[in-house]
Amino acid sequence: MRSFPRSTPARTCILSTTLAVLVPVLLLAWLPASFASAYNAHPKLVVVIVIDQFRGDYLERYRDKFGEGGFRQLLDHGANFTDCNYDYANTRTAPGHATLFTGAYTNGHGIAANEWWDPKKKRMVTSVEDDDTKLVGMNGDVGANKEGASPHNLLADTLGDELKLATQGQARVFSVSLKDRAAVLPGGFAADAAYWIDPKSGAWITSTYYFPDLPKWAQDFNSGNRAAKYWDRDWKNANGDVLRSTAHRKGKDGSDAGFYEVIGSTPFANEYELEFAKQLVVYENLGAGQATDLLAISLSANDILGHQVGPDSPEMAAMALALDRELADFFNFLGHQIGLANVWIALSADHGVSALPDAAKKLRIPAANLGAGRLEAQINEALTAKFSPGYTVSYIKLDYPVAWLNQDAFGTAHLKEHDAETAVGEAMKQAGLRDYFSKSQLAEGEVPDTSLGKKFLHSYSPEGSWYVMGVPEIYAVGSATGTDHASPYTYDTHVPLAFYGLPFRPGTYRTHAEPVDLAATLASLLGINAPTHSVGRVLTEALAPLHQAENAAGSSTARSNGERAPQ
Numbered sequence: 001m002r003s004f005p006r007s008t009p010a011r012t013c014i015l016s017t018t019l020a021v022l023v024p025v026l027l028l029a030w031l032p033a034s035f036a037s038a039y040n041a042h043p044k045l046v047v048v049i050v051i052d053q054f055r056g057d058y059l060e061r062y063r064d065k066f067g068e069g070g071f072r073q074l075l076d077h078g079a080n081f082t083d084c085n086y087d088y089a090n091t092r093t094a095p096g097h098a099t100l101f102t103g104a105y106t107n108g109h110g111i112a113a114n115e116w117w118d119p120k121k122k123r124m125v126t127s128v129e130d131d132d133t134k135l136v137g138m139n140g141d142v143g144a145n146k147e148g149a150s151p152h153n154l155l156a157d158t159l160g161d162e163l164k165l166a167t168q169g170q171a172r173v174f175s176v177s178l179k180d181r182a183a184v185l186p187g188g189f190a191a192d193a194a195y196w197i198d199p200k201s202g203a204w205i206t207s208t209y210y211f212p213d214l215p216k217w218a219q220d221f222n223s224g225n226r227a228a229k230y231w232d233r234d235w236k237n238a239n240g241d242v243l244r245s246t247a248h249r250k251g252k253d254g255s256d257a258g259f260y261e262v263i264g265s266t267p268f269a270n271e272y273e274l275e276f277a278k279q280l281v282v283y284e285n286l287g288a289g290q291a292t293d294l295l296a297i298s299l300s301a302n303d304i305l306g307h308q309v310g311p312d313s314p315e316m317a318a319m320a321l322a323l324d325r326e327l328a329d330f331f332n333f334l335g336h337q338i339g340l341a342n343v344w345i346a347l348s349a350d351h352g353v354s355a356l357p358d359a360a361k362k363l364r365i366p367a368a369n370l371g372a373g374r375l376e377a378q379i380n381e382a383l384t385a386k387f388s389p390g391y392t393v394s395y396i397k398l399d400y401p402v403a404w405l406n407q408d409a410f411g412t413a414h415l416k417e418h419d420a421e422t423a424v425g426e427a428m429k430q431a432g433l434r435d436y437f438s439k440s441q442l443a444e445g446e447v448p449d450t451s452l453g454k455k456f457l458h459s460y461s462p463e464g465s466w467y468v469m470g471v472p473e474i475y476a477v478g479s480a481t482g483t484d485h486a487s488p489y490t491y492d493t494h495v496p497l498a499f500y501g502l503p504f505r506p507g508t509y510r511t512h513a514e515p516v517d518l519a520a521t522l523a524s525l526l527g528i529n530a531p532t533h534s535v536g537r538v539l540t541e542a543l544a545p546l547h548q549a550e551n552a553a554g555s556s557t558a559r560s561n562g563e564r565a566p567q
Contacts, residue, residue, distance in 0.1 A: 036502065036503050036525045036526060036527070037292075037526065037527050038163055038166055038167060038171065038291055038292040038526035038527055038528050039166070039167060039291060039527065040290070040291075041287075041289060041290060041291055041292055042292070042342075043292055043342050043343055043344045043501060043502070044287035044288070044289075044292065044293065044338055044339075044342040044343065045281075045286050045287035045292065045293045045294075045295060045334070045338055045342065045343050045344075046292060046293070046294045046295070046343075046344045046345075046346070046522060046526075047295045047296075047297065047334070047343060047344070047345050047346070048100070048101075048159075048186070048294070048295070048296045048297070048345075048346045048347075048348075048518070048522075049297050049298075049299065049327070049345065049346070049347045049348075050096075050097060050100060050182070050186070050296065050297070050298040050299070050347075050348055050349060050350055051298075051299050051302055051323070051347070051348075051349045051496075052093060052177075052179075052182060052298060052299060052300045052301075052302055052303035052349065052350055053302050053303035053306045053307075053349065053350070053351060053352065053353050053485065054302055054349035054352075054495065054496060055311055055349070055352040055353060055491065055494060055495070056082070056084060056085075056349075056352065056494035056495045056496050057494065058311075058320055058496070059071060059075065059080070059082075059496050059498075060082070062317065062320050062321065062324075063075060065321055066321070066324045067324060067325060067328060068328065069327075069328035069331055069332060070323075070324035070325060070326075070327040070328035070331070071324050071327065071347075072324075073327075073328070073331055073345070073500055074345065074347055074498040074499070074500045075498065075508075076506070077500060077506050078345070078498050078499050078500035078501075078504055078506055079498065079499045079500075079504040079505060079506060079507060079509060079539070079542035080496075080497075080498040080507070080508050080509065081496075081497040081498065081509045081510075081511070081513040081539070081542070082508060082509070082510050083510055083511065083512050083513060084348070084494070084495055084496065084497035084512075084513040084514060084515065084517075085490065085493040085494050085495070085512075085514060086099065086105075086351070086492075086493040086495065086514065086515055087105065087454065087455055087458055087493075087514055087516075088105045088106060088455050088456075088458035088459045088488070088493075089452075089455045089456050089458075089459045089469060089471075089487070089488035090106060090112060090113060090402070090459040090469070090486065091350075091351035091352070091485050091486055091487065091488070091492040091493055092113055092114050092350075092351065092485070092486055093114055093179065093181060093182055093303070093350050093351070094111050094113065094114045094126075094127040094128070094181040094182075094185060095109075095111050095112065095113065095350075095459075096349070096350025096351045096515070097181065097182050097185045097186050097298060097350050098110075098111040098154065098156075098185045099350075099515050099516060100186070100348055100350070100515050100516075100518055100519065101158040101159050101160065101185065101186045101187075101188060101296065101519060101531070102154070102156040102157065102158050102159075102188075102519065102531045102532075102533060102534065103159070103516045103517075103518070103519030103520050103523075103530055103531045103533070103534030103535065103536040104156050104516060104531065104533035104534055104535055105458035105459070105516065105535070106458060106459050106460060106461050107457065107458050107459070107460045107461065108155070108156050108533030108534075108535065109154055109155055109156040109533060110153060110154060110155030110156070110461045110462065110463050111127050111153060111154065111185065111461065111463070112402075112459065112460075112461035112463055112464065112467075113127065113399060113402060113464075114126065114127055114181060114399075115127060115399065116399075116404055116463060116464030116465065116467070117397055117404035117405070117406065117464055117465040117467075118464065118465070119407045119408070119464075119465045122406075122408070124397060124399075124404070126149075126180070126181065127153055127181050127185070128149040128150065128151065128153065128180055128181045128184040128185065129147055129148075129149055130147060130148055130149055130150040130152050130207070130209065131147050132150075132152075133147065133148030133149065133150050133207045133208045133209045134146065134147065134148045134207070134208045135147075135148045135149075135205055135206075135207060135208075136148070136205060136206050136207060136208055136210075136211070136212065136213060136214055137198070137203060137204060137205035137206060137214045137218070137219075137222065138198060138203070138205055139198070139201055139203060139222075148206075148207030148208055148209060149180045149181075149184050149194075149196075149207045149209070150184065150207060150209035151184050151185060151187070151188055151189050151191075151209075153463060154185065154188065154189070155461075155533070156531055156532050156533035157188055157189060157190075157531050157532045157533075158185075158186065158187070158188030158189070158519070158531055159188075159294065159519040159522060159523060159531055160173035160175075160186070160187055160188045160190060160191055160294050160296070161173075161188040161189050161190045161531065162523060162528050162529050162530065162531055163291075163292065163294055163526065163528055164190040165190070165528075165529075166526075166527075166528040166529065167291035167292075169190075170289060170290050170291040171289070171291040171292055171293055171294065172192050172284060172286060172289060172293040172294070173187060173188070173190065173191045173192055173293070173294045173295075174187065174191065174192055174193055174194070174195075174280055174284065174286070174293075174294070174295050174296070175187035175191060175193075175194045175195070175295070175296035175297075175298070176194075176195050176196075176273060176276060176277050176280065176295075176296070176297050176298070177195075177196050177273070177297070177298035177299075177300055178196060178197050178260065178264060178269060178273060178298075178300035178301070179196055179298070179300050180194075180196045182196070182298035182300060182350070183195055183196040183296075183298065184196075184207075186296035186298065187296060191210070192210070192284075193206055193210045193211065193215075194206060194207075194210065195218070195276070195280075197259065197260065198259075199258050199259065199260035199261070200258035200259065200260075201227065201258065201259060202227030202230075202258070202259030202260070202263070202272070203222045203227065204218055204221060204222055204276055215283070215284075217279060217280075217282075217283035217284075218279075218280075221276060221279055226272065226275065226276075227259055227263075227272065230246060230259075230263050230266075230268040230269075230271075230272055231246050231247075231248065231262075231263070232245075232246060232247050232248065233245070233246050233268065234246075235266045235267060235268065235318075237314065237318045238318070238321070243314070243315050243318055244265065244266050244315070246262050246263050246266060246268060247262075248262070249262065260304070264300065264301055264304040265301060265304040265305040265308060266301065266305070266319075267301065267318075267319055267322035267323060267326065268301075269300065269301035269304070270299050270301045270302075270322070270323055270326050271326055273297070273299060273300070273301075274297070274299075274326055274327075274329070274330045277295070277297050277330070278330070278333055280295070281295065281333075281334070281337060281338075282337065286338075287337070287338040287342060287343070292526060298350070299323065301319065301323075302316075302319055302320075302323070305319055306353050306483070307353075307479070307482050307483060307484060308482045309356075309482070310353070310354075310355060310356035310359060310482065310483045311352075311353050311354075311355060311483075311491075312355060312356070312359060313356075331345070341502065343501065344499070344500065344501030344502070344503075344504075344522070344525075345499070345500040345501065346497075346498070346499050346500075346518055346522065347496055347497070347498045347499075348495055348496055348497050348498075348515055348518060349495035349496055350495070351485045351486075351492055351493070351495065352485060352490075352491050352492045352493065352494050352495060353483055353484070353485045353491065353492065354367075354475050354477050354483045354484060354485060354487065354489075354491050354492065355367070355475060355483065355491065356482070356483050357369050357475055357476070357477060357483065360475045365474075365475060366473060366474060366475065366476075367474070367475035367476065368473070368475070368476045368477070369477060369479060369480055369481060369482075370400065370432065370476055370477065370478055370480075371478075371479070371480035372398050372399070372400040372478040372479070372480075373480070374480075375398055375400060375431050375432075375478070376396065376397070376398035378431045379395075379396055379398065379403065379424065379427045379428060379431050380392075380393070380394055380395050380396060382427040382430060382431070383395040383396070383423065383424065383427055386423065387410075387413040387415070387423075388412075388413065393406075393409050393412075394406060394409065395409045395410065395424070396424055398478075399478075400470070400472075400477075400478025400484075400486065401428075401433060401469065401470035401471070401472045401478065401486060401487070402467055402468070402469050402470065402486075403424050403428060403467060403468045403470065404464065404465055404466075404467050405420055405421065405424060405465055405466040405467060405468070406465070407420075407465050407466055410466075417439070417440050417466050418438070418440045420466060421438035421439060421440055421441075421466055421467070421468050422438065424436075424438075424468045425437075425438055425468045425470075428468060428470045432473070432476070433470040433471060433472055433473070434470075434471045434472065434473050435470075435471040436468050436469060436470050436471060437456040437468070437469045437471070438466075438467075438468050438469075439460070439466055439467045439468070440466075442456060442457060442459070442460035442469075443460065443462070445457065452471070452488060455488045456469060456471075456488070471488070472486075472487050474487075474489055475491075495515060497513050497515065497517070497518065499521070499539075499542065502544075503525050503543055503544060504542055504543065504544070505542055505543060505544045507542070509539075509541055509542055511541055513539060514536065515536075516534065516535055516536035517536040517537055517538070517539050518536065519531055519534055519536060520534050520536030520537060520538055521536070521537075521538050521539045524538045525543075
């Protein structure tokens with residue numbers, strides 16, 4: 001009789017780890033795509049990860065430094081689209097998240113910006129604030145009466161909404177982010193819940209739109225003061241150099257700086273968010289129902305840091321590598337909790353970011369930190385001189401490069417929308433913008449038949465007041481320091497798009513793709529309707545041919561039964 005060496009604890013651990021990695025990969029090789037159906041929980045769970053301000057070139061830039069199981073899970077064992085660009089100009093957080101999950105651009109889903117001027121309230125409002133709701137989960141009375149948030153401004157439904165409709169509500173849909181807009185918009189109208197944090201304390205909160213009280217597991221998470229362990233720590237790189245500290249300090253207004261301001265720009269914020277997401281998966285029993293569940297996770301820390309230091313700084317490189325390790329841990333958790341063969345993962349971003357203008361200028365590339373406050377004052381002065389000389393009026397609020405018009409001020413000057421927007425656009429050009437497109441122009445489709453004209457047409461929304469979208473010069477950002485996004489240029493539009501799961505044929509795909517393709521592709525594979533205003537295409541080049549998958553499955557089944565596979 002042949003003898004075998006006795007298994008040791010170390011050998012058992014190595015074998016277990018190897019099997020945990022290999023089994024899902026081997027299953028990917030032969031299980032047929034026809035097994036996919038939201039109606040019978042194949043897959044059990046779809047996880048869409050959106051990294052706020054994660055440029056499309058980052059995956060290649062840091063590929064050789066990534067470890068196993070994080071980004072490489074998608075790069076080596078998934079379908080990676082390297083030429084994925086937003087085909088619109090308003091590359092901001094709220095429109096980006098709405099686009100990914102509706103499969104439409106702003107002219108379909110209506111979310112034009114993070115905030116806009118409300119002519120009725122006569123102030124700027126956020127894309128998700130809702131006076132008919134209240135915040136849920138705030139400590140004590142702080143913020144107890146503050147307005148909550150909801151997806152009420154969306155003009156289209158989402159992937160999660162269609163999943164809910166198709167399964168008569170059996171599917172569970174959740175979304176998580178540090179930011180309210182990045183949690184609310186991905187979940188859509190029918191989400192079971194969207195969670196974000198109170199910026200001051202870091203406690204997880206939601207809105208009465210979803211339910212009157214936090215579920216007990218979320219209350220327990222907050223009462224356990226999980227945020228406390230991320231304070232007073234040093235963030236170090238691989239060499240042990242301290243990059244940032246989360247020591248308590250004063251904020252810009254002189255008060256104690258909160259969780260979002262201090263910890264938000266470090267990898268600890270992503271770790272904290274993924275820690276909460278794990279609890280959600282466990283206590284909401286995601287992946288255990290009769291239909292496919294959906295979890296959207298928007299990781300905000302990269303954006304908070306990126307605005308300060310730019311895309312090429314050592315801190316951003318360290319952030320990407322730290323996130324790689326955190327994702328590896330999260331994917332490992334999913335593998336143990338649900339099984340990676342039962343999970344599909346999609347990865348993208350809401351926008352990119354410009355290089356630091358100072359860095360671009362060193363290479364003789366035209367660039368500038370314009371300072372939106374100064375620009376706003378300059379534009380208002382020009383309009384005052386023209387329409388109300390001697391009497392200062394605030395005609396616009398500038399969210400560079402978009403000017404939101406105060407309709408009442410122009411009404412006093414007896415200007416109608418078209419004329420008012422034209423006057424603002426010309427003042428914006430005098431202040432240094434390359435060109436402009438007005439709301440009235442976009443509403444009538446009066447744009448040149450060019451790729452740039454198309455991007456601005458896709459950025460149109462009927463929401464808010466009158467507005468003018470400026471066309472910025474390249475690498476000219478609105479912030480006075482650091483950097484920003486919100487342009488129609490590739491450094492802002494180019495984002496990752498990658499998929500992992502049974503139906504996807506691993507490889508690098510250089511065919512053109514757009515973020516709107518994410519919802520269309522997942523909807524098609526799940527056998528449900530695409531969202532109402534979806535304009536994306538199904539990325540068929542990355543899907544395993546059905547007959548090959550079925551033959552592979554048949555061969556594997558025959559071999560396991562001792563039969564000869566069909567020839």
